Amino acid sequence: MTRTVKAIAVFLAPLALAACSGGEEAPQNNVAALDDELAGNGADPALMGALQDQIMVDPQLAQQSNKDAIRPPSQPYSAPLPAETVAAGKTAMPKDGELMKAPAPTAAKAGAFAAQEQAATLGGLAARQKNPRTASCAAKLAYSAGWAARMPAAIPLHPQARVVEAAGTQADGCSLRAVTFSAPQPLQTMIDWYYTRAIKGGYTAEHQLKDGTHLLGGTRKSDGAAFLIFLSDRPGGGTDIDLLADGGK
16 A cells, blocks of 8 residues: 555544444533433423422421431420329328228218219219209309319329319309319229328218229318219229319308
8 A cells, every 4th residue: 555545544534433423412412401401491391390399398297207316306206195194283192101091992872873973074973962062063163174273172183193174163152173084093092092181181081882983972070071082993004083072161
């Protein structure tokens, strides 16, 4: 091959390569097309609107996320209900040996449990009492959890009470309180606790039993005050209690 032919071949080789690659798009052009799509040029408006919208975040739920992470959340998780051991009153728990032992229950007297069995509300329970004063004041009961904190000093709410419902009245000479609550203490402990409070408060105290429900009740001669308590085992532990207390005159 002559020197002239070699020169022509060297000159034509780059041109041939350029011709072969002319049908393919350069990488720079592919990147430019992708940029146009991301910028919204020719993209679906609905898709771009969804991508560009702000993300909705609930700050309270965000604080409770990562429950399985090594680092604990910044605040404890909230609970819908208080624990059974949360105290609801200011009365101090008695120390061991300070409780009086309630006498063994006697069989229920006729009609003693009728009010509790028939009443659907605290007002109905109070209205069915044999004590005329208590029954007449029942119609004036107003429902509010605040009444649970206004119990007579001698028959207070238990310190670990978890109030379900409360009602009371101070209208027209009445001083009536009615509370439904539970306590984590065993049934016998609650019986002894309220028996001790009643005796020390100057009340008589009678203990009756029917079908697993205990009744403590009594009166105070000095002012006509009276109380009535129904106690039963709470499923899962503790005690369920209905309490009526008439502060007297």
